[in-house]
Amino acid sequence: MIRYFTKRMFYGLLVMLGVVVLVFFLFQGFGDPSRLMLGQSADAATRDNIRKELYLDQPVWKQFALYLNDVSPVAMHTQQEIDKKQLKGWFVGNETKVGLKVPYLRRSYQTKKDVWQVLMEALPGTLVLALAAILIAIVIGIPLGVIAAVKKDTWMDTSAIFASVLGISAPSFFMGIIIAYLFGFVLSDYTGLNMTGTLFDTAPPLWNRELQLKNLILPAFTLGIRPLAIITQLTRGSMLDVLNQDYIRTAYAKGLNKRTVIWKHALRNALNPVITAITGWFAELLAGAFFVEYIFGWKGIGKVTVDALEKLDFPVVMGSVLITSFFFILVNVLADVLYGVVDPRVRLQ
Numbered sequence: 001m002i003r004y005f006t007k008r009m010f011y012g013l014l015v016m017l018g019v020v021v022l023v024f025f026l027f028q029g030f031g032d033p034s035r036l037m038l039g040q041s042a043d044a045a046t047r048d049n050i051r052k053e054l055y056l057d058q059p060v061w062k063q064f065a066l067y068l069n070d071v072s073p074v075a076m077h078t079q080q081e082i083d084k085k086q087l088k089g090w091f092v093g094n095e096t097k098v099g100l101k102v103p104y105l106r107r108s109y110q111t112k113k114d115v116w117q118v119l120m121e122a123l124p125g126t127l128v129l130a131l132a133a134i135l136i137a138i139v140i141g142i143p144l145g146v147i148a149a150v151k152k153d154t155w156m157d158t159s160a161i162f163a164s165v166l167g168i169s170a171p172s173f174f175m176g177i178i179i180a181y182l183f184g185f186v187l188s189d190y191t192g193l194n195m196t197g198t199l200f201d202t203a204p205p206l207w208n209r210e211l212q213l214k215n216l217i218l219p220a221f222t223l224g225i226r227p228l229a230i231i232t233q234l235t236r237g238s239m240l241d242v243l244n245q246d247y248i249r250t251a252y253a254k255g256l257n258k259r260t261v262i263w264k265h266a267l268r269n270a271l272n273p274v275i276t277a278i279t280g281w282f283a284e285l286l287a288g289a290f291f292v293e294y295i296f297g298w299k300g301i302g303k304v305t306v307d308a309l310e311k312l313d314f315p316v317v318m319g320s321v322l323i324t325s326f327f328f329i330l331v332n333v334l335a336d337v338l339y340g341v342v343d344p345r346v347r348l349q
Helices: 002-026 035-036 044-053 060-071 081-086 114-149 155-169 171-187 213-241 246-254 260-271 273-288 290-296 300-310 314-342 344-348
Strands: 074-078 089-093 096-101
Touching: 002 060, 002 314, 035 081, 035 260, 060 074, 074 246, 114 155, 114 213, 114 273, 114 300, 114 314, 155 213, 155 300, 171 290, 213 260, 213 273, 213 290, 246 260, 260 273, 273 314, 290 300, 300 314
Parallel strands: none
Antiparallel strands: 074 096, 089 096
Protein backbone atom coordinates (compact mmCIF):
# COMPACT_ATOMS: atom_id res chain seq x y z
CA MET A 1 0.00 0.00 0.00
CA ILE A 2 2.89 2.38 0.79
CA ARG A 3 4.44 1.60 -2.60
CA TYR A 4 1.11 2.27 -4.33
CA PHE A 5 0.69 5.60 -2.49
CA THR A 6 4.28 6.66 -3.27
CA LYS A 7 3.80 5.83 -6.94
CA ARG A 8 0.62 7.95 -7.15
CA MET A 9 2.30 10.86 -5.37
CA PHE A 10 5.25 10.66 -7.80
CA TYR A 11 2.89 10.80 -10.77
CA GLY A 12 1.11 13.77 -9.19
CA LEU A 13 4.41 15.63 -8.76
CA LEU A 14 5.33 14.96 -12.40
CA VAL A 15 1.99 16.38 -13.55
CA MET A 16 2.45 19.43 -11.31
CA LEU A 17 5.93 20.00 -12.75
CA GLY A 18 4.44 19.85 -16.24
CA VAL A 19 1.84 22.45 -15.24
CA VAL A 20 4.58 24.78 -13.90
CA VAL A 21 6.53 24.47 -17.18
CA LEU A 22 3.40 25.10 -19.25
CA VAL A 23 2.30 28.09 -17.16
CA PHE A 24 5.74 29.74 -17.28
CA PHE A 25 6.25 29.45 -21.02
CA LEU A 26 2.60 30.17 -21.85
CA PHE A 27 2.83 33.62 -20.27
CA GLN A 28 6.35 34.29 -21.48
CA GLY A 29 6.47 37.48 -23.56
CA PHE A 30 2.91 38.70 -22.87
CA GLY A 31 3.70 42.40 -22.61
CA ASP A 32 6.42 44.21 -20.69
CA PRO A 33 5.84 43.79 -16.93
CA SER A 34 7.67 47.04 -16.20
CA ARG A 35 5.18 48.96 -18.35
CA LEU A 36 2.24 47.06 -16.84
CA MET A 37 3.40 48.00 -13.36
CA LEU A 38 4.53 51.59 -13.96
CA GLY A 39 2.54 52.69 -17.00
CA GLN A 40 3.81 54.26 -20.20
CA SER A 41 5.17 57.41 -18.56
CA ALA A 42 7.84 55.73 -16.41
CA ASP A 43 11.46 56.57 -17.18
CA ALA A 44 13.85 54.00 -18.67
CA ALA A 45 15.99 53.69 -15.52
CA THR A 46 12.99 52.77 -13.35
CA ARG A 47 11.80 50.23 -15.93
CA ASP A 48 15.27 48.67 -16.04
CA ASN A 49 15.27 48.33 -12.26
CA ILE A 50 11.86 46.58 -12.38
CA ARG A 51 13.05 44.25 -15.12
CA LYS A 52 16.13 43.40 -13.07
CA GLU A 53 14.01 42.77 -9.97
CA LEU A 54 11.81 40.38 -11.98
CA TYR A 55 14.89 38.65 -13.51
CA LEU A 56 13.85 39.71 -17.02
CA ASP A 57 17.46 40.65 -17.77
CA GLN A 58 18.44 36.98 -17.46
CA PRO A 59 18.29 34.24 -20.14
CA VAL A 60 14.96 32.41 -20.40
CA TRP A 61 16.34 29.16 -18.97
CA LYS A 62 17.60 31.02 -15.90
CA GLN A 63 14.28 32.87 -15.53
CA PHE A 64 12.53 29.49 -15.48
CA ALA A 65 14.97 28.05 -12.93
CA LEU A 66 14.40 31.05 -10.64
CA TYR A 67 10.62 30.81 -11.09
CA LEU A 68 10.70 27.08 -10.30
CA ASN A 69 12.75 27.85 -7.18
CA ASP A 70 10.17 30.45 -6.12
CA VAL A 71 7.06 28.29 -6.56
CA SER A 72 8.63 25.11 -5.17
CA PRO A 73 7.94 24.33 -1.48
CA VAL A 74 11.52 23.01 -1.21
CA ALA A 75 13.97 25.67 -2.35
CA MET A 76 17.23 27.54 -1.83
CA HIS A 77 17.29 31.27 -1.01
CA THR A 78 19.71 33.77 0.40
CA GLN A 79 18.80 35.63 3.57
CA GLN A 80 18.41 38.80 1.50
CA GLU A 81 15.85 37.08 -0.74
CA ILE A 82 13.99 35.70 2.27
CA ASP A 83 13.70 39.17 3.79
CA LYS A 84 12.87 40.92 0.52
CA LYS A 85 10.21 38.44 -0.58
CA GLN A 86 8.98 37.92 3.00
CA LEU A 87 9.11 34.16 2.58
CA LYS A 88 7.38 32.06 5.22
CA GLY A 89 8.89 28.72 6.16
CA TRP A 90 11.81 26.94 7.85
CA PHE A 91 15.33 27.51 6.51
CA VAL A 92 18.75 26.16 7.52
CA GLY A 93 22.20 27.12 6.30
CA ASN A 94 24.56 30.06 6.23
CA GLU A 95 24.82 32.28 3.16
CA THR A 96 22.50 30.22 0.97
CA LYS A 97 19.72 28.58 2.95
CA VAL A 98 17.72 25.45 2.12
CA GLY A 99 14.28 24.95 3.54
CA LEU A 100 10.56 24.25 3.34
CA LYS A 101 8.46 27.30 2.55
CA VAL A 102 5.08 28.53 1.39
CA PRO A 103 5.33 28.77 -2.44
CA TYR A 104 6.22 32.30 -3.52
CA LEU A 105 3.99 33.22 -6.48
CA ARG A 106 5.55 36.66 -6.94
CA ARG A 107 3.63 39.94 -6.57
CA SER A 108 0.64 41.42 -8.36
CA TYR A 109 1.50 44.00 -11.02
CA GLN A 110 -1.52 46.11 -10.09
CA THR A 111 -1.89 45.92 -6.29
CA LYS A 112 1.76 45.03 -5.43
CA LYS A 113 0.33 42.49 -2.96
CA ASP A 114 1.71 38.98 -2.60
CA VAL A 115 -0.16 36.75 -5.09
CA TRP A 116 -0.35 33.95 -2.50
CA GLN A 117 -2.14 36.31 -0.11
CA VAL A 118 -4.54 37.50 -2.82
CA LEU A 119 -5.48 33.94 -3.80
CA MET A 120 -5.74 32.63 -0.23
CA GLU A 121 -8.24 35.41 0.54
CA ALA A 122 -10.35 34.24 -2.42
CA LEU A 123 -9.90 30.46 -1.97
CA PRO A 124 -12.49 30.00 0.84
CA GLY A 125 -15.19 31.46 -1.42
CA THR A 126 -14.39 28.95 -4.18
CA LEU A 127 -14.25 26.02 -1.73
CA VAL A 128 -17.60 26.97 -0.16
CA LEU A 129 -19.19 27.32 -3.61
CA ALA A 130 -17.81 23.96 -4.84
CA LEU A 131 -18.86 22.15 -1.66
CA ALA A 132 -22.37 23.64 -1.82
CA ALA A 133 -22.69 22.70 -5.50
CA ILE A 134 -21.59 19.08 -5.00
CA LEU A 135 -23.86 18.80 -1.92
CA ILE A 136 -26.85 19.96 -3.98
CA ALA A 137 -25.91 17.45 -6.70
CA ILE A 138 -25.68 14.58 -4.18
CA VAL A 139 -28.83 15.41 -2.19
CA ILE A 140 -30.99 15.75 -5.32
CA GLY A 141 -29.20 13.49 -7.81
CA ILE A 142 -29.02 10.22 -5.83
CA PRO A 143 -32.71 10.10 -4.79
CA LEU A 144 -33.74 11.16 -8.29
CA GLY A 145 -31.66 8.36 -9.84
CA VAL A 146 -33.09 5.80 -7.41
CA ILE A 147 -36.67 6.87 -8.16
CA ALA A 148 -35.99 6.78 -11.92
CA ALA A 149 -34.63 3.21 -11.62
CA VAL A 150 -37.48 1.98 -9.43
CA LYS A 151 -40.09 3.63 -11.69
CA LYS A 152 -38.42 2.47 -14.90
CA ASP A 153 -40.30 3.20 -18.14
CA THR A 154 -42.77 5.52 -16.39
CA TRP A 155 -43.17 9.28 -16.81
CA MET A 156 -40.96 9.80 -13.75
CA ASP A 157 -38.12 7.85 -15.35
CA THR A 158 -38.53 9.63 -18.69
CA SER A 159 -38.63 13.05 -17.02
CA ALA A 160 -35.49 12.32 -14.99
CA ILE A 161 -33.59 11.18 -18.10
CA PHE A 162 -34.75 14.21 -20.11
CA ALA A 163 -33.79 16.64 -17.34
CA SER A 164 -30.38 15.01 -16.87
CA VAL A 165 -29.62 15.19 -20.61
CA LEU A 166 -30.50 18.90 -20.57
CA GLY A 167 -28.32 19.41 -17.51
CA ILE A 168 -25.32 17.73 -19.12
CA SER A 169 -25.76 19.61 -22.40
CA ALA A 170 -26.21 23.14 -20.98
CA PRO A 171 -22.94 25.06 -20.40
CA SER A 172 -22.53 26.60 -16.93
CA PHE A 173 -21.98 30.13 -18.23
CA PHE A 174 -25.22 29.98 -20.27
CA MET A 175 -27.26 28.56 -17.40
CA GLY A 176 -25.70 31.11 -15.07
CA ILE A 177 -26.93 34.02 -17.16
CA ILE A 178 -30.44 32.55 -17.46
CA ILE A 179 -30.74 31.70 -13.76
CA ALA A 180 -29.30 35.04 -12.62
CA TYR A 181 -31.67 37.00 -14.84
CA LEU A 182 -34.76 34.91 -14.07
CA PHE A 183 -34.45 34.37 -10.30
CA GLY A 184 -32.20 37.31 -9.39
CA PHE A 185 -33.92 40.00 -11.47
CA VAL A 186 -37.32 39.10 -12.95
CA LEU A 187 -38.56 37.13 -9.92
CA SER A 188 -36.38 38.80 -7.28
CA ASP A 189 -39.43 40.23 -5.46
CA TYR A 190 -40.66 36.67 -4.88
CA THR A 191 -37.35 34.85 -4.39
CA GLY A 192 -35.60 37.55 -2.37
CA LEU A 193 -32.37 36.72 -4.26
CA ASN A 194 -29.91 39.02 -6.00
CA MET A 195 -28.15 38.68 -9.34
CA THR A 196 -24.77 39.24 -7.68
CA GLY A 197 -23.39 38.91 -4.17
CA THR A 198 -20.71 37.29 -2.04
CA LEU A 199 -20.63 35.21 1.13
CA PHE A 200 -20.05 38.28 3.32
CA ASP A 201 -21.65 41.69 2.91
CA THR A 202 -18.67 43.81 3.97
CA ALA A 203 -14.91 43.80 3.82
CA PRO A 204 -12.65 42.47 6.62
CA PRO A 205 -12.30 42.27 9.59
CA LEU A 206 -14.10 38.95 9.86
CA TRP A 207 -15.91 39.73 13.14
CA ASN A 208 -17.67 42.72 11.55
CA ARG A 209 -18.94 40.79 8.52
CA GLU A 210 -22.44 39.39 8.19
CA LEU A 211 -22.91 36.01 6.55
CA GLN A 212 -25.12 36.13 3.44
CA LEU A 213 -25.97 32.51 2.67
CA LYS A 214 -28.80 33.51 0.33
CA ASN A 215 -26.18 34.78 -2.14
CA LEU A 216 -24.83 31.22 -2.33
CA ILE A 217 -28.07 29.67 -3.61
CA LEU A 218 -28.04 30.72 -7.28
CA PRO A 219 -24.31 30.20 -8.05
CA ALA A 220 -24.23 26.88 -6.16
CA PHE A 221 -27.29 25.58 -8.01
CA THR A 222 -25.88 26.75 -11.36
CA LEU A 223 -22.53 25.08 -10.71
CA GLY A 224 -24.22 21.91 -9.45
CA ILE A 225 -26.47 21.33 -12.48
CA ARG A 226 -24.02 19.23 -14.51
CA PRO A 227 -22.78 17.00 -11.67
CA LEU A 228 -26.42 16.60 -10.58
CA ALA A 229 -27.32 15.32 -14.04
CA ILE A 230 -24.32 12.95 -14.14
CA ILE A 231 -25.02 11.58 -10.66
CA THR A 232 -28.69 11.03 -11.56
CA GLN A 233 -27.83 8.99 -14.64
CA LEU A 234 -25.08 7.00 -12.92
CA THR A 235 -27.31 6.20 -9.94
CA ARG A 236 -30.14 5.12 -12.23
CA GLY A 237 -27.90 2.85 -14.35
CA SER A 238 -26.16 1.32 -11.35
CA MET A 239 -29.45 0.75 -9.52
CA LEU A 240 -30.94 -1.01 -12.55
CA ASP A 241 -27.99 -3.43 -12.56
CA VAL A 242 -28.21 -4.06 -8.82
CA LEU A 243 -32.00 -4.55 -8.76
CA ASN A 244 -31.60 -7.51 -11.15
CA GLN A 245 -29.12 -9.32 -8.88
CA ASP A 246 -30.02 -12.57 -7.11
CA TYR A 247 -29.47 -11.24 -3.59
CA ILE A 248 -32.13 -8.56 -4.16
CA ARG A 249 -34.67 -11.26 -5.07
CA THR A 250 -33.53 -13.18 -2.00
CA ALA A 251 -34.11 -10.13 0.19
CA TYR A 252 -37.68 -9.83 -1.14
CA ALA A 253 -38.19 -13.59 -0.59
CA LYS A 254 -37.19 -13.18 3.07
CA GLY A 255 -40.05 -10.74 3.52
CA LEU A 256 -38.15 -7.44 3.68
CA ASN A 257 -40.24 -4.45 2.67
CA LYS A 258 -39.51 -2.65 -0.59
CA ARG A 259 -38.16 0.51 1.04
CA THR A 260 -35.56 -1.42 3.05
CA VAL A 261 -34.43 -3.46 0.05
CA ILE A 262 -34.05 -0.41 -2.21
CA TRP A 263 -32.55 2.17 0.14
CA LYS A 264 -30.50 -0.08 2.42
CA HIS A 265 -29.37 -3.04 0.34
CA ALA A 266 -29.56 -2.02 -3.34
CA LEU A 267 -28.40 1.60 -3.01
CA ARG A 268 -25.42 0.68 -0.83
CA ASN A 269 -24.10 -1.65 -3.53
CA ALA A 270 -24.90 0.78 -6.35
CA LEU A 271 -22.92 3.71 -4.96
CA ASN A 272 -19.39 2.73 -6.07
CA PRO A 273 -19.51 4.41 -9.52
CA VAL A 274 -21.41 7.34 -7.99
CA ILE A 275 -18.66 7.92 -5.42
CA THR A 276 -16.13 7.89 -8.25
CA ALA A 277 -18.14 10.55 -10.08
CA ILE A 278 -18.53 12.69 -6.95
CA THR A 279 -14.77 12.66 -6.30
CA GLY A 280 -13.94 13.58 -9.86
CA TRP A 281 -16.59 16.23 -10.12
CA PHE A 282 -15.50 18.01 -6.96
CA ALA A 283 -12.11 18.59 -8.59
CA GLU A 284 -13.89 19.71 -11.78
CA LEU A 285 -16.00 22.19 -9.81
CA LEU A 286 -12.93 23.80 -8.25
CA ALA A 287 -11.53 24.38 -11.73
CA GLY A 288 -14.85 25.16 -13.42
CA ALA A 289 -16.21 27.83 -11.08
CA PHE A 290 -14.52 30.68 -12.99
CA PHE A 291 -17.43 31.76 -15.19
CA VAL A 292 -20.06 31.13 -12.52
CA GLU A 293 -18.18 33.28 -10.01
CA TYR A 294 -17.79 36.06 -12.55
CA ILE A 295 -21.46 36.02 -13.60
CA PHE A 296 -22.75 36.15 -10.02
CA GLY A 297 -20.03 38.46 -8.71
CA TRP A 298 -18.99 35.77 -6.23
CA LYS A 299 -15.61 36.48 -4.65
CA GLY A 300 -13.49 33.44 -5.36
CA ILE A 301 -10.39 32.44 -7.28
CA GLY A 302 -12.35 32.43 -10.54
CA LYS A 303 -13.48 36.05 -10.28
CA VAL A 304 -10.05 37.18 -9.08
CA THR A 305 -8.47 35.45 -12.10
CA VAL A 306 -10.87 36.96 -14.65
CA ASP A 307 -10.38 40.42 -13.13
CA ALA A 308 -6.60 39.91 -13.29
CA LEU A 309 -6.83 38.90 -16.96
CA GLU A 310 -8.72 42.09 -17.76
CA LYS A 311 -5.92 44.10 -16.13
CA LEU A 312 -3.11 41.95 -17.62
CA ASP A 313 -2.02 41.05 -14.08
CA PHE A 314 -0.22 37.88 -15.15
CA PRO A 315 1.35 36.83 -11.79
CA VAL A 316 -2.17 36.50 -10.31
CA VAL A 317 -3.35 34.50 -13.33
CA MET A 318 -0.31 32.21 -13.22
CA GLY A 319 -0.70 31.67 -9.48
CA SER A 320 -4.39 30.92 -9.90
CA VAL A 321 -3.69 28.28 -12.55
CA LEU A 322 -1.04 26.65 -10.34
CA ILE A 323 -3.23 26.53 -7.22
CA THR A 324 -6.25 25.24 -9.15
CA SER A 325 -4.10 22.57 -10.82
CA PHE A 326 -2.65 21.57 -7.45
CA PHE A 327 -6.11 21.00 -5.95
CA PHE A 328 -7.23 19.11 -9.05
CA ILE A 329 -4.20 16.81 -8.91
CA LEU A 330 -4.47 16.39 -5.12
CA VAL A 331 -8.14 15.34 -5.28
CA ASN A 332 -7.40 12.84 -8.06
CA VAL A 333 -4.39 11.36 -6.20
CA LEU A 334 -6.48 11.00 -3.03
CA ALA A 335 -9.24 9.37 -5.09
CA ASP A 336 -6.74 6.87 -6.55
CA VAL A 337 -5.46 6.06 -3.08
CA LEU A 338 -9.03 5.67 -1.79
CA TYR A 339 -9.83 3.23 -4.61
CA GLY A 340 -6.73 1.24 -3.66
CA VAL A 341 -7.86 1.08 -0.02
CA VAL A 342 -11.40 0.03 -0.91
CA ASP A 343 -10.56 -2.37 -3.73
CA PRO A 344 -7.21 -4.29 -3.51
CA ARG A 345 -7.57 -5.26 -7.19
CA VAL A 346 -6.74 -1.66 -8.13
CA ARG A 347 -3.37 -1.91 -6.34
CA LEU A 348 -2.60 -5.20 -8.09
CA GLN A 349 -3.35 -3.70 -11.50
